[in-house]
Amino acid sequence: MSKQKKLKPELATGFRDRKGNELILKDRxxxxxxxxxxxxxxxxxxxxxFEISENIGKFLPDEDRPMSGVFGFKDENDWISLRYDLTAxxxxxxxxxFDNLSKPFKRYQVGTVWRNEKSGPGRYRxxxxxxxxxxxxxNFSADADMCVLLADTLSKCGLNKNEYLIRISNRKLIxxxxxxxxxxxxxxxxxxxxxxxxxxxxxxxxxxALLSKGRKDKSGDFTKGADLKEDQSEKIINFLTTDNFSKxxxxxxxSTFKEGIDELNKIFVLTKLSQFSDRIMFSPxxxxxxxxxxxxxxxxxxxxxxxxxxGEEVEFGSVGGGGRYDDLIARFTQSTYPATGxxxxxxxxxxxxDQKKKEKIKEDNPVVICVFDKKQMAQYNKLLLxxxxxxxxxxxxxxxxxxxxxxxxxxxxNAPAVxxxxxxxxxxxxxxxxNLKLGKEASAKIIKREDWTNINKAQELGQKERLGSFQITxxxxxxxxxxxxxx
RNA sequence: GCAGCUGUAGCUCAGUUGGUUAGAGCGCUUGGUUGUGGACCAAGAGGUCGGUGGUUCGAUCCCACCCAGCUGUACCA
Numbered sequence: 001m002s003k004q005k006k007l008k009p010e011l012a013t014g015f016r017d018r019k020g021n022e023l024i025l026k027d028r029x030x031x032x033x034x035x036x037x038x039x040x041x042x043x044x045x046x047x048x049x050f051e052i053s054e055n056i057g058k059f060l061p062d063e064d065r066p067m068s069g070v071f072g073f074k075d076e077n078d079w080i081s082l083r084y085d086l087t088a089x090x091x092x093x094x095x096x097x098f099d100n101l102s103k104p105f106k107r108y109q110v111g112t113v114w115r116n117e118k119s120g121p122g123r124y125r126x127x128x129x130x131x132x133x134x135x136x137x138x139n140f141s142a143d144a145d146m147c148v149l150l151a152d153t154l155s156k157c158g159l160n161k162n163e164y165l166i167r168i169s170n171r172k173l174i175x176x177x178x179x180x181x182x183x184x185x186x187x188x189x190x191x192x193x194x195x196x197x198x199x200x201x202x203x204x205x206x207x208x209a210l211l212s213k214g215r216k217d218k219s220g221d222f223t224k225g226a227d228l229k230e231d232q233s234e235k236i237i238n239f240l241t242t243d244n245f246s247k248x249x250x251x252x253x254x255s256t257f258k259e260g261i262d263e264l265n266k267i268f269v270l271t272k273l274s275q276f277s278d279r280i281m282f283s284p285x286x287x288x289x290x291x292x293x294x295x296x297x298x299x300x301x302x303x304x305x306x307x308x309x310x311g312e313e314v315e316f317g318s319v320g321g322g323g324r325y326d327d328l329i330a331r332f333t334q335s336t337y338p339a340t341g342x343x344x345x346x347x348x349x350x351x352x353x354d355q356k357k358k359e360k361i362k363e364d365n366p367v368v369i370c371v372f373d374k375k376q377m378a379q380y381n382k383l384l385l386x387x388x389x390x391x392x393x394x395x396x397x398x399x400x401x402x403x404x405x406x407x408x409x410x411x412x413x414n415a416p417a418v419x420x421x422x423x424x425x426x427x428x429x430x431x432x433x434x435n436l437k438l439g440k441e442a443s444a445k446i447i448k449r450e451d452w453t454n455i456n457k458a459q460e461l462g463q464k465e466r467l468g469s470f471q472i473t474x475x476x477x478x479x480x481x482x483x484x485x486x487x
Numbered sequence: 488g489c490a491g492c493u494g495u496a497g498c499u500c501a502g503u504u505g506g507u508u509a510g511a512g513c514g515c516u517u518g519g520u521u522g523u524g525g526a527c528c529a530a531g532a533g534g535u536c537g538g539u540g541g542u543u544c545g546a547u548c549c550c551a552c553c554c555a556g557c558u559g560u561a562c563c564a
Contacts (some may be wrong), residue, residue, distance in 0.1 A: 013555090013556085056564085057564050069562090069563070069564075070564095084563085084564075085564080087564090088564075115563075117562085117563070118488090118562095120557095120558090120559095121557090121558085194561095194562095202560095215560090216560095217490075217491095217559050217560045217561095218490095218491085218558080218559050218560085219489090219490045219491040219492085219558075219559045219560070220490060220491065220559095221489055221490035221491080221559070221560055221561090222489090222490085222560095223489090223560065223561065289562085289563075290563080290564075291564080292564075370522085370523085372522070402521075402522095403521090403522055403523060404520085404522090404523065404524075405524095406523085406524090407523055407524035407525090408524050408525090409524085410524070411524040411525065412524085418523080418524085420522070420523075422522055423522090424522080432522090432523095434523070434524085436524070436525090439524075439525070440524090440525070442525090443524095443525045443526075444525090471523085
């Protein structure tokens with residue numbers, strides 16, 4: 001047989017399969033989060049994965065730059081794109097249904113989004129976002145609500161109070177400072193804002209470098225800086241490192257800056273009323289790189305260590321954030337309309353929580369009923385019915401392997417138990433239940449080979465002796481109870 | 488996009504100062520008891536040594552280019 005080129009079973013880069021614990025956890029978290037969003041008065045919305053490209057952004061995939069961020073396709077009439085976030089579709093939805101919506105309009109949405117860009121550690125090209133937005137409310141109670149909702153949601157997801165923090169600031173602060181420093185060039189402003197946003201990652205020295213000439217990264221690559229004067233960058237750094245809100249107030253008398261302070265004050269008055277008042281804190285280094293924020297900005301940070309792929313401990317960082325953006329539907333209506341919202345990166349949250357409480361998730365794998373003789377299927381089905389009607393996940397082995405192969409199968413499936421119902425049992429009206437979970441635990445404790453062989457030596461005493469502790473034979477009536485005990 | 492590093496079995500990696508059949512551990516399949524999983528024993532499957540071109544009698548090894556992956560960085564509506 002000549003060798004054919006075989007297909008390589010693999011996924012495109014940036015995509016991955018999800019299974020097992022992670023999926024179970026995902027479903028649970030989504031339930032918790034949805035429920036909480038409803039509790040806060042948000043209504044659910046689902047929009048399609050595809051939108052007409054020009055409705056959700058200016059980015060069309062073209063020949064020059066096929067990797068321009070979105071996955072796009074041309075159908076009969078239009079370029080259509082997979083959504084890259086849930087905010088742009090919301091804008092389309094609100095504009096399209098403007099007359100029929102309550103104002104303010106509060107909705108939440110859980111959905112997959114796609115980004116056609118380079119993937120990195122923990123960054124995929126397909127992931128799930130959960131968003132809550134309030135559209136049409138200038139009132140700062142909407143912003144305060146978002147912060148409280150974020151904190152409450154994280155706590156309901158199982159995080160302790162010392163493990164997360166909602167950090168909040170206002171875009172107007174840094175904008176006011178930039179006015180003070182007479183920095184008017186738009187791209188320079190943006191460079192400063194982006195530099196400030198990198199405080200967590202590159203540190204004070206890094207931000208300083210980015211504000212002046214530039215920064216050389218670990219690989220030796222050079223990033224050009226904002227080219228500020230010494231005293232200018234010092235003022236920015238001074239602002240970014242002043243965590244005390246009352247001290248911040250005295251940093252500038254600029255009117256935009258004062259407006260920002262005033263807004264933050266109004267928000268804090270409201271968040272202080274919640275049970276999460278100490279979890280919502282001012283932090284000047286929250287800037288957020290995205291251009292469209294116009295007022296308050298928030299970010300949810302986790303403060304426990306997690307292990308990365310290589311097993312090194314790392315601080316987890318942000319799992320979500322948001323802010324006020326008052327130009328939401330400008331693309332469709334030419335008029336501005338206030339909105340504020342948050343977005344939770346579900347996959348990152350799952351990863352964090354999975355790391356935190358690993359083995360707590362209950363296994364839901366099925367009990368496996370072994371097949372001795374295919375002529376006895378009626379007997380096996382009797383047991384199956386018993387188990388399933390008691391809501392116990394279970395199955396009859398559906399392959400063709402020997403009993404040994406069936407054991408291996410059950411082992412690999414992580415089945416809690418195997419049921420042996422052969423001629424002997426059928427005759428005597430009993431079943432044999434082999435507890436795989438216990439056996440696995442016992443074998444995990446064995447470190448030296450001798451320990452293992454010692455157990456096997458017990459075999460000479462007879463199989464019953466050897467298997468005794470992990471295997472029981474009992475009357476059929478007790479089957480369900482015995483299984484329930486070992487689950 | 489830019490920069491640095493790395494590509495040998497499913498995974499982690501040896502190795503060949505350029506020479507005929509390419510190595511290990513783990514994993515996988517099967518058997519060792521036609522009624523018993525796991526760290527035991529045995530056998531087996533699995534590789535165009537990332538791709539293309541060049542140098543050479545001969546390249547997995549040397550050279551050039553390309554591609555892919557990783558890491559950092561930039562961008563991220």
